[in-house]
Amino acid sequence: MGENDAIAKLRTLSKSEFNVLKLYCQSYRYRDIAKKLYMQTSSVKNYMGRIYVKLGLDQLPNRARTFAMARVYCPAIKEFEKRKGKDKSLVLVGKEEEPEPIKGELMKIVEEDDGGAEEIVEGEIIKIDTTPTPPPDYPSQRRKPNPLLIGFLVIAFISILFTGYSLYDRFFKQPAAVPEQSTVAEQPTEEVAVAEPIQTDQPQVIPTNTEVIHTATYTPEPTFPPKPAILFEDDFEDGLSNAWEVVSGNPIVVNGTLSTDRDTWLQIGDPTWTNYSVELQGESGVDHFHDGPNVVALRMVDMDNMYAYKWVIVEREWSVVESGEWNAVPQTYSLKQRKATNFLFEVKGNAVKVYVDGVLESSFFDNKFNQGRIGLFMAENTIIDDFKIKEILE
Secondary structure (H helix, E strand, O other): OOHHHHHHHHOOOOHHHHHHHHHHHOOOOHHHHHHHOOOOHHHHHHHHHHHHHHHOOOOOOHHHHHHHHHHHHHHHHHHHHHHHOOOOOOOOOOOOOOOOOOOHHHHHHHHHOOOOOEEEEOOEEEEOOOOOOOOOOOHHHOOOOOHHHHHHHHHHHHHHHHHHHHHHHHHOOOOOOOOOOOOOOOOOOOOOOOOOOOOOOOOOOOOOOOOOOOOOOOOOOOOOOOOOOEEEEEOOOOOOOOOOEEEEOOEEEEOOEEEEOOOEEEEEOOOOOOOEEEEEEEEOOOOOHHHOOEEEEEEEEEOOEEEEEEEOOOEEEEEEEEOOEEEEOOOOOEEOOOOEEEEEEEEEOOEEEEEEOOEEEEEEEOOOOOOOEEEEEEOOOOEEEEEEEEEOOO
């Protein structure tokens, strides 16, 4: 197959299919492609099945399919992107829609090819494994705290407090002051005769009329501190506000709440916003991060730079996203089942906090992003309500 034929077939793909194939050619596994593109792993598999059909690879045997992908279509993707900047007519024409679930033999082919594109060198197939290594504090590698050790430390702490208070009360506390008693004996009182006043003729005092001038007293008006302004709010009672920017997916408003039937990304706000709080009611549709987490993004410069709070029913954690790399913030991981939850996020100065059901869950300090918008990523069947953004005054 010539280069032009390969590029012609690539043009039949949609943008989502092209992005999936591009990461597949970089040897990403399906679950890693899903994280990169904010999809579910099942959606990536469905996209790969439709890609095989459009490129005519579903009918080839395994070795021939591997050869065609590694030596024809993966190089053609690089050539397509190189030529696209010079030739404006070279665009993808595939319709953007969620693919139908694949079954049978096609699903078997897709499952066998999980692991990314393979390279063929001198007749031998060499699989390239670029699976990202999980960070040291990944949930599966966390050590559970020893309850006996925790109990011992609590008892020791209480004992130290009690001993310290006893020593203070014995040696340092001041005794109560005793009132001094008078040493002077009370002397008996003698009755003293009081002479009656002598009546003398005194001049009569004539009262004079004086006018009292009342002066008004100035009372300053009470002053009250300014109230923080509400920058944006949406209770979804009248549908989705036009202020929302839909980046991808399909937001659906039902019975005054926001939901979705696929991975959906929304954003709101002004890029110059600095100190603000975000409050919302959230109910996740998935249990664990590997099924596709929900994300609340603060001070979002763009899709690759922001503070991101990932949350599902069981797990929650902060990440600092720089140049597309997600770095978990140490000691912010929480493992507790909580389906319907009230979230309150705050960013002020270099402090980032989240309150869950009125209790401070985690916080950290960072200076990478000083201003930015608010992003909301929703996995399938997630429910959002009573979304509100307020400014935080200095």
